[in-house]
Amino acid sequence: MICVASAQQITGVPGSPSATTTISNRQLPPPDPKFGGVIKDDALQSKYWWAPRVVPPKAAPNVLLIITDDAGFGVPSTFGGVIPTPTMDRIANEGLRYNRVFSTALCSPTRAALITGRNHHSVGFGVISEQSTGFPGYNSIIGKDKATVGRILLDNGYSTAWFGKDHNTPAFAASQVGPFDHWPTGMGFEYFYGFVGGDANQWEPNLFRNTTQIYPFQGQEGQWNLVTAMADDAIDYMTRIHQTDPSKPIFIKYAPGATHAPHHPTKEWVDKISAMHLFDDGYEKLRERIFANQKKLGIVPQDATLTPWPKDVLKPWDELSPDEKKLFIRQVEVFAAYAAYSDYEIGRVIQQFQDLGKLENTLVIYINGDNGTSAEGGPLGTPNEVAFFNGLNMLPAEVQMKFYDVWGTQYTYNHMSAGWSWAFDTPFDWFKQNASRLGGINQNMVVSWPARIKDTGGVRNQFVHVIDVVPTILEAAGIKAPEMVDGIKQAPIEGTSFLYTFDEKNARAPSRHKTQYFEMMGQWALYDDGWLLSTKVNRAPWEAFGPANPDPLNNQAFQLYNLNDNWNQTDDLAAKYPQKVKEMRAKFVAEAKKYQVFPMDASVAARIVAPRPNITAGRSEFVYTHPMVGLPQGDSPFILDASYTFTADIEVPQQGAEGMIVTSGGRFGGYGFYLLKGRPVWLWNLVDLERVKWEGQEPLAPGRHVLEYDFKYDGLGVGTLAFNNFSGLGRPGTGTLKVDGKVVDTKAMPKTLPMILQWDESFDIGSDTLTGVNDADYKPPFPLTAKLNKLTIKVDRPQLSPADIKKLEAATRNNQMSE
Structure with missing residues (x-):
C-alpha cells in the first residue's frame, strides 16, 4: 500500500511568482488552476496572478x-x-x-x-x-x-x-x-x-x-x-x-x-x-x-x-x-x-x-x-x-x-x-x-x-x-x-x-x-509466503537453438522448497507434500492469468526472428538516394536466411573514389559493400572468426557505374522456426559481384549467419559509424567519395511449399517423441 499524500502544501503568497504547491496527484499533469487575479480594462486597475509552481511534498528526498x-x-x-x-x-x-x-x-x-x-x-x-x-x-x-x-x-x-x-x-x-x-x-x-x-x-x-x-x-x-x-x-x-x-x-x-x-x-x-x-x-x-x-x-x-x-x-x-x-x-x-x-x-x-x-x-x-x-x-x-x-x-x-x-x-x-x-x-x-x-x-x-x-x-x-x-x-x-x-x-x-x-x-x-x-521462456516458479514451487531446469542458457517445450505450463518436473527453513533451495520437498504442489500450481495459474503470462512460450532463439511491427515489416524492396547513418538493426532491412540483391548506382569522380556504400553490423558480425582503392568489395564478417570477401580486380574508371551484389540462399529460412526446426537457418549460398552487368567475382559460402548481426551497431549508408566490419581494409567513418545516385536492396525470402511443411511437421513430431 502507498501512503496517502498529506494535504496540499502551499508556500509563499498565492499568486506571486514565488508561490509553490503540491498536488493531489489524482491526475497528471495537474489541471491548470483557475486564474486568481483581477482583470479590468487597463493594467493599472488589474491584479496579476501566477499559478503556483508544482513541488513535491516538504522534505521529499x-x-x-x-x-x-x-x-x-x-x-x-x-x-x-x-x-x-x-x-x-x-x-x-x-x-x-x-x-x-x-x-x-x-x-x-x-x-x-x-x-x-x-x-x-x-x-x-x-x-x-x-x-x-x-x-x-x-x-x-x-x-x-x-x-x-x-x-x-x-x-x-x-x-x-x-x-x-x-x-x-x-x-x-x-x-x-x-x-x-x-x-x-x-x-x-x-x-x-x-x-x-x-x-x-x-x-x-x-x-x-x-x-x-x-x-x-x-x-x-x-x-x-x-x-x-x-x-x-x-x-x-x-x-x-x-x-x-x-x-x-x-x-x-x-x-x-x-x-x-x-x-x-x-x-x-x-x-x-x-x-x-x-x-x-x-x-x-x-x-x-x-x-x-x-x-x-x-x-x-x-x-x-x-x-x-x-x-x-x-x-x-x-x-x-x-x-x-x-x-x-x-x-x-x-x-x-x-x-x-x-x-x-x-x-x-x-x-x-x-x-x-x-x-x-x-x-x-x-x-x-x-x-x-x-x-x-x-x-x-x-x-x-x-x-x-x-x-x-x-x-x-x-x-x-x-x-x-x-x-x-x-x-x-x-x-x-x-x-x-x-x-x-x-x-x-x-x-x-x-x-x-x-x-x-x-x-x-x-x-x-x-x-x-x-x-x-x-x-x-x-x-x-x-x-x-x-x-x-x-x-x-x-x-x-x-x-x-x-x-x-x-x-x-x-x-x-x-x-x-x-x-x-x-x-x-x-x-x-x-x-x-x-x-x-517457459521456466517458472511461485513464491507464496515462504514456500517456493519451481520447475526443474530443463535448458541451460546457452542451449537456445533446440526444440522448445511444447507445453511449458504442465510438461515439467516440479520442485518444492520451504525457504524459511531451507534458505538457498537445496532440499526438495515435492515428493513429501504433493498436495502443496497441486495447490501452488493452481495458484500460479491464477497469477499467470491475472498478469498476462499466457500464452506461455518456451522458445528462445526462434523468437529473435519472429515477425514484429518494425518499419521494414512486409517490405521486400528498399530504395535510398541519400547517405544516412544510425538505423538500428531492429528497423533496418533483414537479409539473413534469405536471397537478396544490393544494387548501387554511383558516379566516380576524376580522381577515383573509395569509401562505404552500405554496411550493417561491425567488428563482431556484419557486412559491408564498399570501394577500396577504387575497387568494389563485398565482405561478410562471420562473428570475427572468418571474413569472406568478394572484390573486383580493377579500380573503377571515372564516371557512372552500377555495382551489384547478388546472393542466392540455399535454405528454407525463418519459416522453419514455426515448427521448432532450425535446419533452414544459416544455410549455404552463393554470392556474385557484378560491375556494370559483368561478373567480377563469384564465391560460395558454406555457412551464413543464422540469427543476428551485431546488435549495438547500425545500418549505415555513405559511411560507417562505430566499428568497421574489416579493420584490415579501412577505419571508420570511411566516407564514400563517389556520388551515390541510388541504392536498391531487394530481399527474396524462402517460401515453404506443401512438401516442405509436411517434412517439417514430421521432424517436429520426431523431436517431441525423442524428448
Whole structure:
C-alpha cells in the first residue's frame, strides 16, 4: 500500500511568482488552476496572478536508483564476494543490506518492472524486445495506463534523468523515425544519456543524448570508456540542476552496462584485479570461498549448504587443460575488473551528492544485478558474444587464445566461462534466464537515506521484488500513485512498499509482499509466503537453438522448497507434500492469468526472428538516394536466411573514389559493400572468426557505374522456426559481384549467419559509424567519395511449399517423441 499524500502544501503568497504547491496527484499533469487575479480594462486597475509552481511534498528526498547488469548474489564484496565493491560497502554501512531482493531472471523485463511498479508481463516485457511477440504480455510496449516512476516524479516537481542502459524502448521503435514516446524522454525522464538496447561496446557505444546519437569517443578509440563518461555526465547534470535551483529534488536512474557482456574495463582496472590473484584456484574453490564469506557476514544462515557442483553441465576445474585454465582466469579477471571499475564510478556519483550537500536527504537504492550472472558465454566463454546469439557457443580454447592479449579491449566482445557464473551466483545455483532457481532471480541490494534510516549496517531478510521499488519511492516522497495520466486511467501499482523495513523496530517484521510469480521462456516458479514451487531446469542458457517445450505450463518436473527453513533451495520437498504442489500450481495459474503470462512460450532463439511491427515489416524492396547513418538493426532491412540483391548506382569522380556504400553490423558480425582503392568489395564478417570477401580486380574508371551484389540462399529460412526446426537457418549460398552487368567475382559460402548481426551497431549508408566490419581494409567513418545516385536492396525470402511443411511437421513430431 502507498501512503496517502498529506494535504496540499502551499508556500509563499498565492499568486506571486514565488508561490509553490503540491498536488493531489489524482491526475497528471495537474489541471491548470483557475486564474486568481483581477482583470479590468487597463493594467493599472488589474491584479496579476501566477499559478503556483508544482513541488513535491516538504522534505521529499532526492532519489538515486542504481541497477547493475547480469550480476549474481555472490559478485560484490558487500555480500561475501571477492570482487572489491567499496561503494556498495559504503552504502551498506551507512544504511541497510537486503538479501531477499528478486528480479525476473532477465534484463529488460526486470527493468520494466523496476520503473513501473508492475509485473513484467503486465507491462509487455515477458521477454526482451528483440524476442517480442504479438501478445499483450510479450509485445515490449509499456502501456499508457502504466506510467513510470519518472513520469510521476516529474509531474510532481522533480528533475528526472536516466543514465546508461535503456532496454525498454521497443527494438522496432529505436530509429530516428520514432515514435519517441517509449524512449526515456517520452516516459518521464527529462534527460537521457545512454545506450538503447541490451548490450553496448563500452569503448564505442551506440550512445544517445536524449534522442540524438553522439560520438564523443571519436579519435579516442581505446582510451575513452563509457563507464567513466557516464559518471562524468551524471555529475555534470546534477551539478547544473543544483546550481540552477538548489531546492529542486533530483531523481536519477543510473544503469551502467556492467557487468553485461561485452566486459570492457580499462587496463588499469584489469591490472589491479590481476595483481590480486583472486581466481587462480578455479571456480569451485571460488564458490566455497564466497560461501564462507557470506556466513561470516551473517548474510547466509550458518546451517546452509551448497548444492553439488554440476559436473554434467560444467567441467570441474581439475579436468581443464592448462590453456583452458589460463584462458578462463583471464576471462574472469576482466569480468571482475569491469565490476570493480563500475562500482568505483558509481562512487563518484554518490560522492557528488555529498559534495553538493544533498546526500543527507538522498534515498540511494543500489541493486546488484537485474538477474543472476549471465552464462550466455557457454561453458568455454567466448571472445564475441554475437557468436553465442548465432549458435556458436563452444569455441575451443585454442581458438580463443588468439584473443588472449586483447581480451576486454575494443577488439573483443567478450564473455566468460559459465563456471565462473555459477560461482558468482553463490549461495544459489543456475543463472540469468533461469526463473525457477534462485541463482537467476535472487539479487541483493543496499539502501541508505541518512535523514531517515538510523539502523545503519543492518540486514533485512524480508521478501522484496523489483516491483516494490516504485511504491517505496512514492511513499518516501509522500506522493500518491496517480489515478489518471494524460487522461488515461492508470492500472494499479502491483508492488508493495518496503519503506517499513527502514525502521529498526521492523527489522524482523514479516514480509508484506506475500505472493509472487516468476516466468521466463517457459521456466517458472511461485513464491507464496515462504514456500517456493519451481520447475526443474530443463535448458541451460546457452542451449537456445533446440526444440522448445511444447507445453511449458504442465510438461515439467516440479520442485518444492520451504525457504524459511531451507534458505538457498537445496532440499526438495515435492515428493513429501504433493498436495502443496497441486495447490501452488493452481495458484500460479491464477497469477499467470491475472498478469498476462499466457500464452506461455518456451522458445528462445526462434523468437529473435519472429515477425514484429518494425518499419521494414512486409517490405521486400528498399530504395535510398541519400547517405544516412544510425538505423538500428531492429528497423533496418533483414537479409539473413534469405536471397537478396544490393544494387548501387554511383558516379566516380576524376580522381577515383573509395569509401562505404552500405554496411550493417561491425567488428563482431556484419557486412559491408564498399570501394577500396577504387575497387568494389563485398565482405561478410562471420562473428570475427572468418571474413569472406568478394572484390573486383580493377579500380573503377571515372564516371557512372552500377555495382551489384547478388546472393542466392540455399535454405528454407525463418519459416522453419514455426515448427521448432532450425535446419533452414544459416544455410549455404552463393554470392556474385557484378560491375556494370559483368561478373567480377563469384564465391560460395558454406555457412551464413543464422540469427543476428551485431546488435549495438547500425545500418549505415555513405559511411560507417562505430566499428568497421574489416579493420584490415579501412577505419571508420570511411566516407564514400563517389556520388551515390541510388541504392536498391531487394530481399527474396524462402517460401515453404506443401512438401516442405509436411517434412517439417514430421521432424517436429520426431523431436517431441525423442524428448
